[in-house]
Amino acid sequence: MKLLVLGGHGFVGRSVVEVLRPTNHEVIPVSLRDGLDLLDCESTKKYFRKVKPDVTINCAARVGSLNLVTQQAADIVDTNMRMLVNIFRAAWECAPDTRLINPVANCAFPGHLDRYTEDRLWEGNLHRSVLSYGSTRRMMLILSECYMMQYGFKAINFFVPNMYGPHDSTDPNKAHALNALIGKAVKTHREAKKELEVWGSGIAIREWLYASDFGRIVAETIERINDYGFAEPVNVGQNFGLSVRELIEIILRQTGCACRLTWNRDMPDGAPKKVMDDTRFRKIFPNFEFTTLKEGITETIRYYESIYPY
Ligand SMILES: NC(=O)c1ccc[n+]([C@@H]2O[C@H](COP(=O)([O-])OP(=O)(O)OC[C@H]3O[C@@H](n4cnc5c(N)ncnc54)[C@H](OP(=O)(O)O)[C@@H]3O)[C@@H](O)[C@H]2O)c1
Secondary structure, three states: OEEEEEOOOOHHHHHHHHHHOOOOOEEEEEOHHHOOOOOOHHHHHHHHHHHOOOEEEEOOOOOOOHHHHHHOHHHHHHHHHHHHHHHHHHHHHHOOOOEEEEEEEHHHOOOOOOEEOHHHOOOOOOOHHHHHHHHHHHHHHHHHHHHHHHHOOOEEEEEEOEEEOOOOOOOOOOOOHHHHHHHHHHHHHHOOOOEEEEEOOOOOEEOEEEHHHHHHHHHHHHHOOOOHHHHOOEEOOOOOOEEHHHHHHHHHHHHOOOOEEEEEOOOOOOOOEOEEOOHHHHHHOOOOOOOOHHHHHHHHHHHHHHHOOO
16 A cells, blocks of 8 residues: 655654554655645645555644744644645545544643543633644544545544654754653753753643554554544543653653752643543554553653764
8 A cells, every 4th residue: 555644754754654664555754845835735736646645644733832832823723724724635636545544632622621532522622722733633623524524535533642752853842742851851961960940840641652652553553444443533542641740750760860850830731631531442452552651761762862972
């Protein structure tokens, strides 16, 4: 099969490509740096017409820290909505048989919920800290439903918690929460600094997914793409979360960093708790084994050690 990975050079895209590459499929990563601008509808259509992928994994987006998606809220909504609208239109018009797989960030869920079940997506407003980005993630579900309703076009949506692992940006405004923490701890340790600043108060509880686990889920999905279970959105959930404080302690232990922590409370915490129900996931992937936090953090520390040389 021909597998197109939009945003294939980004953090999640690279992790997906790494898992898919050794399979027997043809894997095509593409992003802005290759000259495909998904904000340009005609170029996007032309690209889909040329490639005609059997499966399209949509890892393209304009993302950033809570700080960035608040400060640049209008631009975040504008670019992400346009990208999504163009992707669905181009895929349907120019490669109507492609199956579109979307990792939907779980900030799409209502801010007041602390345990996310797929059916509760519409039961309230988003947390204000993610109003801009989360609204565009909800739009993935609306587009999927509407394209199915009118054209029978099939998209598969996975609700996905915060991911971590190798290949993330080193820009503090773009790096994802756990990666940013690991990167900072590695740097602090290398530079023998005595203090490490952490954004927020550390009380927020989050669920974490090792990015290549998402790649393995995509690979398994592709092998049984017509399963009935994929007709509805599925949480990639483990029903388990840890606070930022607990996480940083694990990271400091694993990096060997003995610094003092300071908490920058001027930076937003976001919603207090986000944990994902795994009932539907376990029905579809009963034997899937997630990478443990300890293994995942060890690999991620190794990655940051390799990009911050002595
Ligand atoms: N990271 C997480 O924790 C997480 C969790 C749940 C869901 N997700 C979802 O996974 C997806 C990818 O996130 P990420 O963290 O991998 O983001 P990322 O590292 O910033 O990667 C985004 C990718 O999108 C590409 N892109 C941006 N604008 C584009 C445009 N106009 N035309 C073509 N390509 C464009 C970028 O291209 P260049 O590389 O060429 O700049 C990059 O490859 C998003 O939908 C996100 O919501 C992520």
